[in-house]
Amino acid sequence: MSPLIGYGGTGGAGGMGGPGGGAGGNGGAGGNGGQFIGVGGTGGAGGAGATGTAGGAGMDGVSGGAGGHGGAGGSAGVVGIGGVGGLGGAGGDGGAGGAGGNAQVGGDGGAGGAGGAGGRAGQAPLIGLGGDGGHGGAGGNGGAGGAGGNDTPSFAAANGGDGGAGGAGGVGGAAAGLTAAAGNGGAGGAGGVAGNGGVATNNGHNGGSGGRGGAGGAAGTGGNGSNWAINGNGGAGGSGAAGGDGGHGADATGTLAGGAGGHGGDGGNAGAGGNSGIGGVGGTAGAYGNGGNGGNGSYGGNGGIAAASAAGVDGVAGPAGGAGGNGGAGGNSGPGGINGSGGNSGNGGIGGTGGAGGSADDPGTKGGNGGMGGTGGNAGIAGIAGTGGAGGTDGISGNGGKGGLGGNGGNGAAGKDGTAMTTINGGTGGGGGNGGEGGTGGLAGIGGTNGSGGNGGNGGLGGVGGNGLSDGGTDGGPGGNGGTGGTGGDAGKAGLAGGGAGAAGTVGKAGIGGDGGTGGNGGSAGDGADNPNADGGPGGAGGAGGNGGRGGQGGAAHGGTAGNGGKGGNGANGGNGGQGGKGPTYESGTGPGANGGNGGDGGAGGAGGNAGQGGAPGLANAGGTAGTKGAGGIAGHGGHGGIGGDGGNGADSFWDFMGDSWSGGNGGNGGKGGTGGNGGNGIDGVGGGNAGNGGDGGNAGFGGTGGAPTFMHDGGPGGNGGNGGAGGNGGNGGLGGGKGGNAGDGGDGNKGGTGGSGNEAAGQDGGPGGKGGAGGAGGQGGDGYGAIAGNGGKGGNGGAGGAGGAGADSLVTDADDGGKGGDGGVGGKGGNGGTSFGATGTGSGIAGGGGDAGDGGNGGGGGAGGKGGESTVFNAGSGGAAGIGGNGGNGGHGGANGGRGGHGGDGGDGGNGGKGNGTSSHRGGHGGTGGNAGNGGNGGNGNGAIAGMGGNGGTGGSGGDGGNASWSGLVGVSYEGGSGAAGGNGGNGGDGGISPGFGEGHGGSGGDGGEGGSGGNGGDAGTAVNGGAGGNGASGGSGGNGGNAGFTGGAGGQGGSGADGGAGGHGGSGDGPGLNGWNGGNGGNAGNGGNAGNGGNGVGAAGGHAGFAGNGGNGGNGGFGNPDDGPPNNNDGGNGGNGGNGGNGGNGGTALGGGAGGTPTAGGTGGNGGTGGYGGTASPATMATADSAATAATAEPAAVERCPTSPAPKAATAAAVEVAATVIRRATPSTGATAVKAAAAATAVPAARAATGEPAL
Incomplete structure (x- = not known):
């Protein structure tokens, strides 16, 4: 049982495997750590496997033993780390294959032991870390293959065994029999190197191939063949993240071919081909080995380099270099051989670049072609041609390789120059690959012809032609043709032609642009050569093509004529014309400099080319005259749907030595x-x-x-x-x-x-x-x-005519008039006149007037005439007259007098007159005449001066109203209204100006009515002058009413005659208060059948007499005689008018202040006679007194005494009464003055008193 705290011990190591490939023993487990806190022990290492026993004769070798497993790590305690697993034992090496008659296989290397299991984590609340697993043992190496048995010639040598993981492959066995091949090298284990191929030992035996490299390992080299046999190929490189290189092909030992280089593994480089054997007497050297293919991988390996051929009578062409790999960027193929004609380069693999073509050796041999690029790869460049010997001909350079899909084509190599002092031609430049550029043509020897530029590959540029030699007068070589455009690509541009020199030299013709998705551009023609004391050579014509080429520039002359620029080539888009050459500069003498050459014409095509610019003139010495500029060439016409080219620009002018400029x-x-x-x-x-x-x-x-x-020159005019x-x-x-x-x-x-x-x-x-x-x-x-x-x-004509342009403004002091506005086109509006700004500096003169506006055009509806330009400053000129149009334009407002309104076209109204302006009482402009059926324009108002006259109406149109005169210290006369045309009414007369001073203006007369139209009313006058007369009615039209006056009322207009006669106009009322009232105007006489007008009422004077009726019409009533301030000067009533034949006579007017009654007149005669009018009633004296008193009690107190008591409101109310009285008088001319004043006071006075807070009376 483990202690609470402690470390576990290390497990014991496993034993080694026994002889003959025994397996190694397993390692012991590590001890457990303490129960509470502890670290587990490390597991023991596994034992190594034993080496396999070699096979006996004809027997396979025994495999090496497996390594033992490493022991498990000890467990940790509650707190701690588990033990590390033990290292696995190494695998034993495989035994070598036995030699024998039968080719046997070498034993495989033993497999490496597996790593021990990691220790378990401790069983505790706090989780410990488990131990790491042990590493596996190293793999054993493969055993070598056994040699072939000498006593069994038909059997090949054995192959080498494959290496275990990490182990090397075994070497292939050597061939022993007369016809047996050497064994192949064994494959390397993962990461291991492959074995080399076996070597042939007897004549005629082939060498073995090198083994394939393990993953990431290099392949073995091929074994050498014996004489007259084939060398072994290099093995394929191993695949892996970084593939191994292919083995090199073995060199041939006789005249045989060298072995082929091995293929590179994925990502590995291919092996180089073996060299051929040396040729015997009369023999031929062997062909080169091909370079191996580049491996596949993230980056393809490079193709192997083809080996050089042996020396011989003639060099043998090098074979193609190996293809590049399929990598993201493919491997480059190897270049071709270098002796004899250059070998063609191998093609690049997918994504690989094609190799360069081999260079040719002397004499005059052809260079190899560049390899074709792989898909997405660039093509190789062409090899260089050999140099021609004396009397020989230069070789032709190899063509550039064809570009892979998406790749760029290689460029053709340049042609070699002809040998000096001979007449040898220059070599032709190699053709470009697809997308490649053609090579440059070689220079000719003296007297020879220059080589042509190579044709561009499809999509490539044509080569440049060789230049003519300066001392041999040779022509420049033609440029190569542009290649045909690839898929979607532009075709190549044709090459430049060489420049000619010498008297006999001519410029080479430019190459033709290739056809394609978009046509190639034609090559630019060569420039003409400068030529001392002779004419400059002309520029060559641009080549035809997709887009025409630019024409060449004309050569400069020295004492002669400069060459013209060449014509641009035709094409889908025409080329630009060449620039004209510079005119000559005289080196001596006093002759004039010649003109610059003309720019060449642009070529025709889809879009015309631009014309070339004219050449600059030459300089002259003292006494000479500078040449003029060449004109710009004519631009080519656009093809169907194309856009035409631009015209060339004229060059700027030029100075000569005398200071003259052009x-x-x-x-x-x-x-x-x-x-x-x-x-x-x-x-x-x-x-x-x-x-x-x-x-x-x-x-x-x-x-x-x-x-x-300048100080010597006036300013030159601007060009048009x-x-x-x-x-x-x-x-x-x-x-x-x-x-x-x-x-x-x-x-x-x-x-x-x-x-x-x-x-x-x-x-x-x-x-x-x-x-x-x-x-x-x-x-x-x-x-x-x-x-x-x-x-x-002037505006253009059209469906809707263009407007005339505006006249320009006159901008500065002492300026002249503004420009006249342009006439409108048919149906278009006339342009406005320009404005005149600025007055004279001294005040002695006046500034220019505004420009007249243009006439409006005729059309469906004629355009309006433009507005007359305004004059904006003191003492400025008059506004311009408006143009004639559909509707006449309005006259401009004057800095002085207003402009006249334009006359209307048919159906159009005349324009209004402009307003007079300034402080010096200038006249308003007259209104324009209306067109047929159009109305006349109104006259402009005068500012302190005479107002404008109303325009006459057109046929059927009314006359315009006369303008009103404004207040002034001077007389402000209102003009008469315009006359109506047939069927139109006359315009009203304008009111006279009113002034506090003396000299108020007269009211204007009403215009006469047109055929069937009424006359206009006369205008009211200022305070103390006469009202205007009413206009006369035309046939059938009524006469206008006379204007009310401060003095005598205006006479009523005459009624027009006709089947239904027009009535005579009523006379205007006299309007002046005071001691000497003024008579009412007489009523107008009626036309046949019309009623005569009533006489106007006198205000403190006699009433007007009624007009006479026309035949059949009634006589008018006499006006009332109105009193003045009192007896004895009471005035008579007016006489009644006579009735017309069959009409009633008018009543006599009643005197309202003691005057005599009016005299009735007799009835008309004929038919049923009319009844005579009643005599006017005379007022007795007592009535006159009463009437006078009534007047004092009604009119005057109403107008004056009942006004507010304060002086200012009192005066304002009195003026308001006068205005109201005028309105009433115009509406009912027959109403007496007393009644008028009373009615006016009844409305104005109470309102005024209420406004001032005074009680009503």
């Missing part, structure tokens, strides 16, 4: 759908270039900026903006160094460009805005700086 070049036109190029910028006073036009659907370019002024193509916007005009450029017109449906601004410092005009395309808006005029602002462009 305008910027013009931009090229855009192709269909392309944007026009921008004009070049001018410098030092020269103009900017004009922009190119946009292609259909494309926008135009911008005009170049004009050069700034290009026109937009159909659907494109017009370009903006260039900013002026001087005047702003004109804007381009918009394409259909699009807006015109904005005019360029004038130069601020130089006070130049702004350019006009561009015209809008059909349905497009006109562009805005450019700003003027101290000069005239540009006008807005």
Whole structure:
């Protein structure tokens, strides 16, 4: 029984196994720890197994004994740790196989003993830790295979035994018989090395293969064969986390082939192939051994290197290198052999990179091809070609290997140069693999032809053609063609052509871009060579292809003409045109510099290529003149569905030695759908270039900026903006160094460009805005700086016409007028006039007026005319007149006089006149005339001055009302209302201005009615002047009522004649209180069949006479004579009007203050005669006195004395009474003045007294 506290003892070791492969004994168990606190003892080690006995002749070897098990660890106490299990015994080695006639198998190595079981945890409340299990014993090594029996030639040697876990495999037995093969090496145990293959000892015997390596172990090397026999292959590498390498193939001993290298294990490298034997006289060297395949694994092993061939008459091609493994990144295959033609490289395994092709040896032999990449791997590069000897021809470089699925193709190697001093051609560059780039063509010898660039592999780039030699005048070689695009990949770009030089040299043609998922880009053509004292060579044409190549740049000339840029190649997308060459610089002399070359045209295609830029002009010496810029090339047209290329930009201007500068070049036109190029910028006073036009659907370019002024030059004008193509916007005009450029017109449906601004410092005009395309808006005029602002462009026509552009504002002191707004297109609105800001600095002049608005277009409903520009400062100009339109635009409010309203188009109303402005009493603008069936516009109100006249109505439309004159110290005359057109009523006259001072304005006359329309009412006058006359009715229309006046009431208008005659208008009442009241106006005469108007009531004066009736109409009643402040100046009633034929005469007016009654008139004659009117009743003197007293008791106290007693409320109430009286008088003109005042006071006075808290009277 264990103590409470203590350690357990160690178990005893097991005994060793007995001879002949006996098993080892098991180890004893460890002692238990203390019951309460203790650590268990360690188990004893197991005994080792004994070595197996060797087999006798012809017998198998006996296996080694198994190792003993380790003992169990002791148990722990309540608190403690269990004992560690004992170490297992090592397994015994296997016995060697016996030699014999029959090939026998060597004994297997004994298995290692198992580890002991871990100790149990203590049985206690606190759980102890169990002991670790013991480690297993090491495995025994496999026994060697027995040698083949010499007396049994048909039997092979025995194979070596397999190693136990961790043990090495046995060596294969040597072959002893004449025809027997050597034994293979035994496989290594897990982690063990495999045995080597047996060696053949007699001629003609094959060597044994090396054994396969255990998991993680290397394979054995193959045994050598005897003469004329086959060498053994290297064994396969063991599999495992890191696989073993394959064994090397044995070298051949004669002319035989070397053995193949062994396969690498998973993740292991393959073995190298064996070298071939040396050839005898007349013999041929053996082929190289193939490199082994790389192993499979997380990373594939590298393929073995193919061995070199022996020296001989001709080198033998090296075989392919082994394939790479299937690893995550596959192994690289081995390179090909190096003698003779280069061997083709082995293909990479899945994920592996193909090997490099072997290099060829002299003379002029072909390099090997690069290996194909494995799936996902990159192809190997091609081998280098041999160098050509004198008189020979260079070899062709090997092709780059084909890229694996997803891998990159190898690049073709460069062609060799031709040998100097010969006429040998340069070698052709090797073709690229799939995805590889073609090799560069070799240079030719003098007089020879340059080699072509190799064709690009599918998806690869074509090689570059060799350059022509400078002193031999040779042509540049053509570029290789681009390869066909792979799955989804872009095709290769064609190679660049070599540059030509010398008088006879020409530029090589660029290679054609390959077809593919997306067509390859055509190669850029070579640049033309610079050529002293001769013309520069033209740039080559870009190759056709998917996308056309860029045209080459024209060569610079020295004393000659610069070359033009090459045309861009055609393709799915056209290539860009080449840039024009630079003009020549004269080395001597005084001749002018030549022009720069033109940019090449862009190629056609799906999307047109961009045109090249014009070349820069050459410099001239003193006395010479600089050349002009080359124009931008024409952009290619877009293919179906493509977008057109942009026009090339014109180059900036250029100085020569004399200080002269030249305008910027013009931009090229855009192709269909392309944007026009921008004009070049001018410098030092020269103009900017004009922009190119946009292609259909494309926008135009911008005009170049004009050069700034200098001490020697005025500012140059800005270039004009290009026109937009159909659907494109017009370009903006260039900013002026001087005047702003004109804007381009918009394409259909699009807006015109904005005019360029004038130069601020130089006070130049702004350019006009561009015209809008059909349905497009006109562009805005450019700003003027101290000069005239540009006008807005005209809007385009269309279903809904574009609006005219706004006139630009005039911005600075001493500015001119704002720009005129552009006319609207058909159905479009006219643009607003520009605003004039700024007055003169000295005050002696006036600033410019606002621009006139554009005319509105005609259409379903005509667009409104634009608003006249406003003048914003003191002493500013008049507002601009509004344009003609559907509805006339309103006149602008003036800094001085208001602008006139625009005339309406058919069916449109005339615009309203603008309001007069300022402190100097300026006139309101006249209202515009209405179109057919449209109304005239109202006149603008005058601010302290004359109001605007109402516009005349169109056919069927009413005339507009005259504007009201505002208060002023001066006379404020109201204009008459406009006349109605046929069927329209005349407008009302405006009221005269009212002023505390003298000189109030007259009321305006009512407008005449149109055919069938009534005349307008006359306007009321100011306090002490005459009311306006009522307008005359047209045929059938009534005359308007005369206006009420401070003096004489206005006369009623004449009634129109007709089947149903219009009534004459009523005369206006005289309105002035005081000693000298004013007469009422006379009633108007009626038209045929119409009633005459009543005479107006006099206020302290005589009543107006009634008008005469038309035939069949009744005469009007005379007006009442109204008293003044008292007798004796009482006034007569007005006379009654005569009846028309068949009509009744009017009654005479009654005198209301002692005056005589009015005289009746006779009835009309004819038909049934009318009844004469009654005579007016005369008032007796007593009545006059009573009436005078009544007046004092009613009118005056009501109007004055009953007002509130405080001075201010009293005056305000009196004014309110006057306003109320005016309202009543207009509503019932025949009501007497006394009754009018009484009625007015009855409403105004009580309200005023209540407001001031005074009691009612």
